[in-house]
Structures are given as C-alpha cells and as structure tokens.
Amino acid sequence: MKTMLEVDNLWFKYEDRYILKGISLKLFEGENLIILGGSGGGKSTILRVLLGLEEVDKGKIIIMGEDVTHLREDEWFGVRKKIGMVFQDGALFDFLSVRGNVGYRLYEQRLPQDEIEKIVREKLRIVGLEDVIDYMPSELSGGMKRRVAIARALVGDPPIMFYDEPTTGLDPITAKIIVRHINSLRDKFGVASIVVTHELNYAYMLADRIMMLKDGTFIFEGKSEDLVKCADPYIKEFVK
Amino acid sequence: MYGFILHLQNITLLFWDILKGLFSRPFYWEDLLKEMDALGVDSLPITVLTGIFLGLVLTLQAAIGVEKIGAVSLVPRAVAMSLVREIGPVMGSLMIAGRVGAGITSQVGSMKVTFQLDAMRSLGTDPLRKLILPKFLAITIMLPLLIIILDFIGLLSAYFMASINLNIGSVLFWNEVINTNGFVNIINAFIKSFVFGTIIGLIGNYYGLISEGGTEGVGISTTRSVIVIFVSILAADFVLTKIFYELMI
Numbered sequence: 001m002k003t004m005l006e007v008d009n010l011w012f013k014y015e016d017r018y019i020l021k022g023i024s025l026k027l028f029e030g031e032n033l034i035i036l037g038g039s040g041g042g043k044s045t046i047l048r049v050l051l052g053l054e055e056v057d058k059g060k061i062i063i064m065g066e067d068v069t070h071l072r073e074d075e076w077f078g079v080r081k082k083i084g085m086v087f088q089d090g091a092l093f094d095f096l097s098v099r100g101n102v103g104y105r106l107y108e109q110r111l112p113q114d115e116i117e118k119i120v121r122e123k124l125r126i127v128g129l130e131d132v133i134d135y136m137p138s139e140l141s142g143g144m145k146r147r148v149a150i151a152r153a154l155v156g157d158p159p160i161m162f163y164d165e166p167t168t169g170l171d172p173i174t175a176k177i178i179v180r181h182i183n184s185l186r187d188k189f190g191v192a193s194i195v196v197t198h199e200l201n202y203a204y205m206l207a208d209r210i211m212m213l214k215d216g217t218f219i220f221e222g223k224s225e226d227l228v229k230c231a232d233p234y235i236k237e238f239v240k
Numbered sequence: 241m242y243g244f245i246l247h248l249q250n251i252t253l254l255f256w257d258i259l260k261g262l263f264s265r266p267f268y269w270e271d272l273l274k275e276m277d278a279l280g281v282d283s284l285p286i287t288v289l290t291g292i293f294l295g296l297v298l299t300l301q302a303a304i305g306v307e308k309i310g311a312v313s314l315v316p317r318a319v320a321m322s323l324v325r326e327i328g329p330v331m332g333s334l335m336i337a338g339r340v341g342a343g344i345t346s347q348v349g350s351m352k353v354t355f356q357l358d359a360m361r362s363l364g365t366d367p368l369r370k371l372i373l374p375k376f377l378a379i380t381i382m383l384p385l386l387i388i389i390l391d392f393i394g395l396l397s398a399y400f401m402a403s404i405n406l407n408i409g410s411v412l413f414w415n416e417v418i419n420t421n422g423f424v425n426i427i428n429a430f431i432k433s434f435v436f437g438t439i440i441g442l443i444g445n446y447y448g449l450i451s452e453g454g455t456e457g458v459g460i461s462t463t464r465s466v467i468v469i470f471v472s473i474l475a476a477d478f479v480l481t482k483i484f485y486e487l488m489i
Contacts, residue, residue: 053358077364085362091355105363152363 010059037213052076084153090145143174280382291393316416348448376441383437
C-alpha cells in the first residue's frame with residue numbers, strides 16, 4: 001500500500017509544555033486512520049502540526065514523499081493543496097455564502113465563474129447540500145456547517161483529508177450522515193483520512209486502524225477489535 | 241514592563257510583515273477597495289457629525305474668550321487654527337478609531353478564535369495579505385481624506401455659528417480662515433491623520449490576531465485595542481506637534 005503521510009519521532013512544545021512527545025505514524029492510501037484520546041491530549045495539535053499551522057520542535061513529516069518538516073509558510077501553501085482539512089465546527093468564513101466558502105480556493109485561483117459554479121455544485125452534491133448554495137453560514141445548522149466544510153475541503157480533490165472532531169456536538173442521525181460521507185470518500189475516491197475524535201461509536205464505524213493518544217504519546221495502534229481487548233488500564237477505562 | 245516590550249516587539253514585527261506584503265505578490269486590490277468602502281466611506285456619517293459639533297463648539301468657546309475685549313473678529317482665526325491643526329485630526333481620529341479600530345479587532349479576533357484564519361491558511365491563502373493588509377492600508381489611506389472632510393464640515397458649521405451668533409460676515413470669516421490655514425497647516429493635518437490611521441490599522445489588527453479564549457476573549461481584546469489606540473494617538477499627537485514646533489511648521 002502506498003504511504004501518503006509519514007511522521008517520525010515528532011515533538012511539539014507549546015509555551016513550556018510538550019504537547020507531542022516523539023510520536024510516529026503512517027497513513028496509507030485509501031485508509032481511515034482514527035486518532036482517539038481524551039480532551040486536551042494533543043489530538044487536534046497533531047492535525048495542526050501536520051498541516052503546517054504549528055512549527056515542530058523535533059522530528060520529521062513526509063507528505064506524499066516530500067519532506068515538509070521545516071518549510072516556510074509560503075512553501076506550505078503548495079503542500080496544503082494535497083490536504084483537505086475539516087475543522088471542528090467547520091470554521092466556515094462567516095462573511096461568505098456557502099457558494100463563496102466552497103469555491104474559496106477556486107475564486108482565489110481566478111477560475112472562470114461557470115467552472116467554479118460547476119465544481120461547487122458537484123462538491124455540494126457529494127455532501128447532499130446543493131440546495132443551500134446561496135445560504136450564509138449563520139443560516140445553517142451545526143451538521144450542515146460540517147458538511148459544507150467537507151465540501152470546501154474536497155475542492156481540488158485532495159488525496160488526504162483531516163477531520164477534527166467531525167461528529168462532536170451533533171445529533172446521532174447527523175453524525176451518522178457525516179460518518180457515511182467520510183467512508184464514501186474512502187470507498188469511492190480512495191481518499192486517505194485522519195480523523196481525530198473522542199467518540200468511540202463513530203470511531204468504530206470509521207476506523208480501518210486506530211491509534212490512541214495519551215499525554216502526547218501513542219499508547220495503542222491496531223484494529224477496533226484489538227482496542228476492545230487491550231489490557232491497558234487507561235484504554236480499558238476509555239472503551240468501557 | 242516585560243509585557244509592554246513584548247507587545248511593542250510583536251507590533252513592530254507585524255508592521256514589518258505588512259510593509260513586506262505591500263511590495264510583493266499577491267496583492268488583493270478588490271479586498272482593499274471593499275475595506276476602503278467599509279472602513280472609510282461608511283465612517284462618513286460619524287465624520288460629518290463630529291465636524292458639525294466641533295465647529296459649533298469651537299466657535300462658541302473662542303467667542304467666550306474674545307467677546308469681552310471686543311475682538312470677535314479673531315474668532316475665525318482661532319477656530320480655523322485649532323480645528324485644522326489639532327482638534328480636527330485628533331478628535332476625528334479618536335471618533336473613527338472607536339468605530340474602525342474596534343471593528344477591525346473584533347472581526348479579526350472572531351475569525352481567529354473560530355479558526356477561520358487557520359482555515360484560510362489551510363486553503364492556501366495568507367491571512368496577512370488577504371485580511372490584515374487591506375484593512376491596514378484602507379484606514380491609512382481613508383483617514384486623512386475623512387479628516388479633510390471633517391475639517392471642511394467643521395469650518396462650515398463654525399461659519400454658520402459665527403454669522404448667526406457673532407454677526408461675522410462671510411467675507412471676513414473666510415478671509416481669516418484662508419489666511420490662517422495655509423498649505424502648511426493642511427499638510428500638518430494630513431501627516432497627523434496619516435500617522436493616526438497607521439496606528440488604528442496596526443493596533444486594531446494586532447489585538448485581533450492575539451485574541452484567544454472564545455467570544456469573551458474577543459471582547460477583552462477589543463476593549464484593550466480601543467484603549468491602546470486612543471492613548472497611542474494622543475502620544476503620537478504630542479510627538480508630531482513637538483516635531484512641527486521644532487521645525488516651525
């Protein structure tokens with residue numbers, strides 16, 4: 001299987017405290033990798049670091065064969081085209097409509113209007129929200145915002161997707177819709193995804209592989225069924 | 241003291257980044273024009289109102305001083321001098337800073353705490369160029385223009401007050417105003433408001449960028465931003481006035 005992303009012995013410090021302490025991971029093509037862990041354990045920080053939003057202290061990040069560990073901000077912009085990021089709560093631009101949000105990247109590239117419209121509608125169709133194209137983010141529900149954020153991240157057809165707590169705060173039905181979308185991106189388009197969550201039920205529905213983070217280090221890596229059987233007291237308590 | 245120096249250092253670094261952004265690509269012209277409209281043109285009502293009341297009050301204040309000695313003809317000169325050189329730029333900038341400075345900080349701050357700035361970066365756009373620079377440049381360009389409008393409106397309202405209350409004729413009033421406000425005084429006002437605009441744009445953006453802790457944090461940042469802008473404008477006014485005084489302009 002093709003390695004899409006590789007992290008080796010990564011350390012990250014915020015103020016005087018190490019948030020990530022020498023983590024290593026690999027993400028393969030067409031795989032959903034779930035990073036589980038409690039609140040404040042550094043899960044979201046992993047995504048921020050992998051996206052170049054934070055600078056690492058030590059270690060190595062390789063994205064699709066390119067060492068991106070110490071890139072400058074302007075060099076990161078090219079790398080980020082290969083990655084779609086869905087932030088917690090969506091992080092939609094509240095001054096732009098759904099069309100403006102989803103087509104943001106394309107407007108920045110100054111593509112022709114009709115081409116932008118076509119791509120925006122296509123991505124919104126994937127998440128089942130074509131009819132809200134003219135809405136403002138303030139008019140959308142929490143679940144719709146996440147789905148629009150997924151549509152926005154899909155523009156440019158990135159081979160890698162990151163999801164930060166995609167189901168948190170949503171009702172079970174909406175959360176399952178999000179889960180279905182993430183799985184269908186893997187199944188239909190072979191997208192490799194890292195999903196950060198603390199919600200076990202949805203993690204099981206999504207996972208090809210699970211990694212458990214505690215205090216900045218991974219304490220488990222394996223399949224869902226192995227996680228349930230794990231003897232580690234923290235994991236036992238977590239999955240109980 | 242350490243905190244103050246740290247803020248000063250970070251503001252200087254932001255200013256340097258903005259200056260670098262001015263001379264490199266991409267440059268977002270459309271966003272600049274939108275911000276000039278939102279921060280500048282939309283500030284016209286507050287500018288006009290400030291100008292009207294400043295003109296009225298300054299005329300009456302000047303009259304109180306000179307009416308007793310029968311020298312009401314000095315009123316136009318006193319009003320024009322104080323309005324154009326000092327009160328107009330400072331009061332106008334403070335009024336506009338209340339609106340624009342708070343607006344910049346709260347908008348940038350809200351985007352920061354809701355991860356919209358990170359989303360922008362993740363989509364391949366530099367928020368400094370797309371968001372910060374247009375806001376900074378817009379208020380720096382628009383404030384001097386607004387202050388010129390304020391001064392003009394202020395002089396008009398001063399003329400009406402002087403003609404109604406003090407029976408000063410239009411020829412005397414406008415002759416005195418023109419004789420007092422030479423080119424140098426207008427340049428003086430222009431330089432001051434340009435510097436004040438820079439202060440509003442820089443500090444407003446800075447406090448937005450360092451916002452954290454949700455909506456409450458944005459509120460705290462906005463309050464701090466307005467206070468720091470006000471004090472900085474007054475301090476800069478002193479420094480500039482001293483420089484003009486030393487240069488005798």
